[in-house]
Amino acid sequence: MFKKLILNPISKNIFQKKEIFSKLNFPIKTYHNQVKIINIENKRTSLELFVSVDKEEKLLCFDPHWLRFNCQSENSRQIGTGQRIIPIQNVPKILLIDSVKKKDDCIVIKWDVDSNQPDTIIPIEFLINNNPSELVNDDRYIPCKEIKFFEYFELVDSNGNRNETKIFEWLRHMMLYGLTIVKNLPTEKDMIKNLAELISPIQSTIYDQLFDVKVDQNPINIAYSSVGLEFHMDLMYYESAPGIQFLHCLKFDPEIIGGESIFADAFHIAELFRQKYPDLFSTLTKIPATFQKIHIERKRPVYMVYQRPHIALNHRGKIVAVNWAPPFEGPLTNLSPKETKSYYRAYVEFAKFVYSYNKTIVYRLNPGEAACFNNRRILHARNSFIPNNGIRHFQGCYVNIDEFKSEALVKEFQMKYANASKNVNHIKLDLRKTIVGNQDYY
Amino acid sequence: MSASESLNFINLTNKVDYLQVLVSQNQTEKVLEFEPHWLRFNCQSDKSREPSTGERTITINNVPKDLKIKCAMIENDELIRIVWNELSNQSDSLIPIEFLLNNSPSLSDIDFNKHYLTSNKIFYFDYNSFFTSQIRNDDKIFDWLKSLAEYGLCIVKNVPTKENMLRNLVEMIAPLHRTIYGEMFDVRIDVNPLNLAFSASPLEFHNDLIYYESPPGIQFLHCLKFDESVVGGETLFVDGFQIAEKFRQQHPKLFDVLTKIPASFQKTHDYQGRKIFIQYSKPHIVVNHRQKIIGVNWAPANEGPLRNCTKEEIKAYYEAYLEFNKLVYDKSNITAIRLNPGEVVCFNNRRFIHSRNGFKQAKGSRHFQGCYLTMEEFKSEVLALEFKVNNRNNEQNDEINQAYDICRLKLWNVNVANNDYY
Numbered sequence: 001m002f003k004k005l006i007l008n009p010i011s012k013n014i015f016q017k018k019e020i021f022s023k024l025n026f027p028i029k030t031y032h033n034q035v036k037i038i039n040i041e042n043k044r045t046s047l048e049l050f051v052s053v054d055k056e057e058k059l060l061c062f063d064p065h066w067l068r069f070n071c072q073s074e075n076s077r078q079i080g081t082g083q084r085i086i087p088i089q090n091v092p093k094i095l096l097i098d099s100v101k102k103k104d105d106c107i108v109i110k111w112d113v114d115s116n117q118p119d120t121i122i123p124i125e126f127l128i129n130n131n132p133s134e135l136v137n138d139d140r141y142i143p144c145k146e147i148k149f150f151e152y153f154e155l156v157d158s159n160g161n162r163n164e165t166k167i168f169e170w171l172r173h174m175m176l177y178g179l180t181i182v183k184n185l186p187t188e189k190d191m192i193k194n195l196a197e198l199i200s201p202i203q204s205t206i207y208d209q210l211f212d213v214k215v216d217q218n219p220i221n222i223a224y225s226s227v228g229l230e231f232h233m234d235l236m237y238y239e240s241a242p243g244i245q246f247l248h249c250l251k252f253d254p255e256i257i258g259g260e261s262i263f264a265d266a267f268h269i270a271e272l273f274r275q276k277y278p279d280l281f282s283t284l285t286k287i288p289a290t291f292q293k294i295h296i297e298r299k300r301p302v303y304m305v306y307q308r309p310h311i312a313l314n315h316r317g318k319i320v321a322v323n324w325a326p327p328f329e330g331p332l333t334n335l336s337p338k339e340t341k342s343y344y345r346a347y348v349e350f351a352k353f354v355y356s357y358n359k360t361i362v363y364r365l366n367p368g369e370a371a372c373f374n375n376r377r378i379l380h381a382r383n384s385f386i387p388n389n390g391i392r393h394f395q396g397c398y399v400n401i402d403e404f405k406s407e408a409l410v411k412e413f414q415m416k417y418a419n420a421s422k423n424v425n426h427i428k429l430d431l432r433k434t435i436v437g438n439q440d441y442y
Numbered sequence: 443m444s445a446s447e448s449l450n451f452i453n454l455t456n457k458v459d460y461l462q463v464l465v466s467q468n469q470t471e472k473v474l475e476f477e478p479h480w481l482r483f484n485c486q487s488d489k490s491r492e493p494s495t496g497e498r499t500i501t502i503n504n505v506p507k508d509l510k511i512k513c514a515m516i517e518n519d520e521l522i523r524i525v526w527n528e529l530s531n532q533s534d535s536l537i538p539i540e541f542l543l544n545n546s547p548s549l550s551d552i553d554f555n556k557h558y559l560t561s562n563k564i565f566y567f568d569y570n571s572f573f574t575s576q577i578r579n580d581d582k583i584f585d586w587l588k589s590l591a592e593y594g595l596c597i598v599k600n601v602p603t604k605e606n607m608l609r610n611l612v613e614m615i616a617p618l619h620r621t622i623y624g625e626m627f628d629v630r631i632d633v634n635p636l637n638l639a640f641s642a643s644p645l646e647f648h649n650d651l652i653y654y655e656s657p658p659g660i661q662f663l664h665c666l667k668f669d670e671s672v673v674g675g676e677t678l679f680v681d682g683f684q685i686a687e688k689f690r691q692q693h694p695k696l697f698d699v700l701t702k703i704p705a706s707f708q709k710t711h712d713y714q715g716r717k718i719f720i721q722y723s724k725p726h727i728v729v730n731h732r733q734k735i736i737g738v739n740w741a742p743a744n745e746g747p748l749r750n751c752t753k754e755e756i757k758a759y760y761e762a763y764l765e766f767n768k769l770v771y772d773k774s775n776i777t778a779i780r781l782n783p784g785e786v787v788c789f790n791n792r793r794f795i796h797s798r799n800g801f802k803q804a805k806g807s808r809h810f811q812g813c814y815l816t817m818e819e820f821k822s823e824v825l826a827l828e829f830k831v832n833n834r835n836n837e838q839n840d841e842i843n844q845a846y847d848i849c850r851l852k853l854w855n856v857n858v859a860n861n862d863y864y
Binding site (some may be wrong): 063066070078082126134201221227237238295296301331332334335344401413432441 | 460475477479480483484492494495496497498499500501502503505506507541545546547617620634635636637638646653654655656702703704706708710717718719720721722723724725730731732742743744745746747748749750751752753756757760761763764767768771816817818819821822825826829851854860861862863864
């Protein structure tokens with residue numbers, strides 16, 4: 001799907017690429033080298049493929065409608081855009097496979113005459129990598145217990161040349177662990193934009209594109225003061241709350257006491273909570289909380305109210321989002337007394353869990369350092385501080401969660417398949433299954 | 443929620459484990475119950491809410507599991523003060539009576555209202571009426587936005603057919619929502635289209651940019667040129683809420699399947715040096731804890747392979763999927779509009795699935811410009827305007843406690859299909 005990319009010379013050679021991979025600890029298993037079809041069986045109401053993938057034998061089973069709708073031929077997918085163009089109303093309720101054969105690297109399916117469907121052509125690689133019955137059970141993220149540091153000038157040099165390999169390492173770490181700090185980002189105003197835009201255009205919100213975190217006389221947010229902030233996620237009243245948050249320390253005078261940033265992994269906390277209190281956990285996935293931002297005395301008055309449960313599960317009961325922002329909560333509504341009681345029992349206990357979590361990371365940002373973290377997963381807090389006439393000034397911005405994940409996947413694709421003409425929809429990317437907290441059911 | 447308008451406070455009784463409040467509504471008396479924790483967390487005093495931002499500052503860890511009301515009394519005729527049992531070590535909670543009445547969780551029983559409106563006709567608004575000698579006419583603009591929020595589809599006439607005029611219209615509401623298609627996009631025939639929309643092909647019914655966690659809220663399409671010689675090209679709309687409701691009535695089991703088994707959406711996009719690869723799974727119909735429909739996700743062109751599903755689930759999914767599609771294409775559910783130059787169709791991109799008839803342009807051409815707003819920003823402005831229009835003559839603007847004013851606004855609970863559980 002993507003045109004071939006010319007990367008810097010080092011990655012043109014596959015063997016050298018493997019070396020780079022092992023330095024970065026990439027698992028190579030998704031690089032399917034040996035795929036063998038052992039047997040194809042047409043079961044009329046299903047298709048069975050007995051394959052060996054990298055010497056592991058498996059039986060894959062495919063539903064006829066799934067096959068029909070995933071045809072990759074020109075009849076079904078528009079060439080330029082990749083959009084599906086199958087007229088759904090012409091697909092009958094009952095689909096029977098007349099015959100199946102292997103042609104080049106594809107499976108060709110002929111449907112029974114009555115169904116009046118064109119042949120379905122699907123690359124074998126697509127079938128293996130997109131097998132729907134492969135239930136995703138491995139670890140989808142790694143609990144974040146420490147900070148990993150990156151150097152700004154290793155990501156992009158002083159001439160503005162990007163180091164794609166290093167950038168991918170940075171993105172990959174934020175995908176899997178949720179938190180990094182980039183050092184030596186020049187303490188000039190708006191430099192943080194340069195860092196964020198390595199990923200994608202900035203996500204603009206009611207706090208504009210870039211916001212300043214420093215003590216304001218009349219703060220529009222308690223962050224713009226010297227009080228401590230409880231663990232929370234930013235802008236929880238947005239359906240798609242900011243994905244990656246960047247906080248660039250411009251100034252943090254030594255005479256200031258306190259003001260450390262604190263981070264905690266909400267995914268891990270929620271998992272532990274589930275293990276200890278399964279019933280309370282369940283309550284928090286069902287009864288919605290209210291998040292709000294109502295502020296009239298503001299340049300642009302804001303009236304945002306949004307309800308969603310604190311924890312979101314997919315159809316497999318996996319945690320796909322955690323929503324925690326006590327300062328931005330509003331009144332629960334539309335609940336029976338029993339539900340309200342049950343909610344608060346779970347809520348108070350979960351809050352206790354958050355407070356007593358012992359893997360929090362406390363760090364006093366130094367000027368030039370930018371904390372970059374998944375705002376949908378890593379709770380952040382701040383110790384209160386005593387200015388003592390010193391200045392503490394951070395500049396911040398956000399990147400949309402879907403665009404962040406997209407960039408990580410694109411980079412993974414480029415790293416692994418740049419010189420092989422692969423279709424990104426046919427192969428399997430490792431990072432695809434990483435949970436980033438955007439309520440994706442996958 | 444409008445039921446709260448006519449609520450009158452009668453008295454309160456401390457039941458220790460909860461607070462009982464007697465109110466009257468249309469000459470009937472009702473009893474409201476308030477859980478102690480609900481009261482504690484909704485204290486509106488300076489100790490609990492930061493005065494300028496309204497943000498809550500209660501340290502949850504200091505709130506015990508057990509809370510009992512020692513006594514409850516009325517102060518200054520408008521506040522309720524709750525004194526907690528000594529053991530709990532909680533400061534008094536202060537809650538305005540109005541807040542209590544407007545936000546009671548057990549108000550008017552459990553809310554099963556749909557909170558949106560439907561109509562057989564399309565509403566028209568006149569761009570020229572939005573200004574009176576270059577000054578914004580907030581009443582007229584509010585009428586337009588209110589209609590757009592509640593009905594989800596309307597047309598603004600007389601928007602000059604100059605490129606980028608659309609920006610002037612939409613920025614009256616909020617900043618444009620930038621997507622991978624930029625801030626504004628042109629809908630006309632492109633040689634190498636990024637999207638089938640930028641061609642003369644017919645389009646299947648869909649929501650735009652469905653593969654995002656939060657797809658664009660409101661879409662605007664400004665007809666700049668649509669020559670009479672162009673055959674076809676009508677814009678078609680189907681109300682996702684209505685067909686989902688119909689589906690629920692006609693096929694309750696299949697409806698259930700579509701709310702549970704997630705569909706796969708995807709986008710690969712390579713344009714001007716930027717590559718996008720998004721994959722996102724979510725059900726076609728989203729329901730909240732009351733089984734109320736709060737989201738509809740339909741975009742066949744952007745579907746990918748179903749993932750992480752058992753054989754039985756896949757079978758059930760396709761049975762439901764094919765059946766639901768019939769409702770999408772049922773002519774009785776479709777509204778067709780042939781836009782005229784100068785008209786801007788404004789619609790809720792989450793609620794209304796839209797499509798286009800293919801067209802032939804031998805001579806003449808068809809050119810629209812489009813843009814989006816996020817749902818939050820749209821809805822926020824609707825409420826801000828409602829507040830402004832309602833309180834124009836109100837002297838006490840400065841005294842308003844912003845934390846509870848939202849409930850005086852009628853439009854805050856309009857269902858705009860953005861997965862809000864309310």
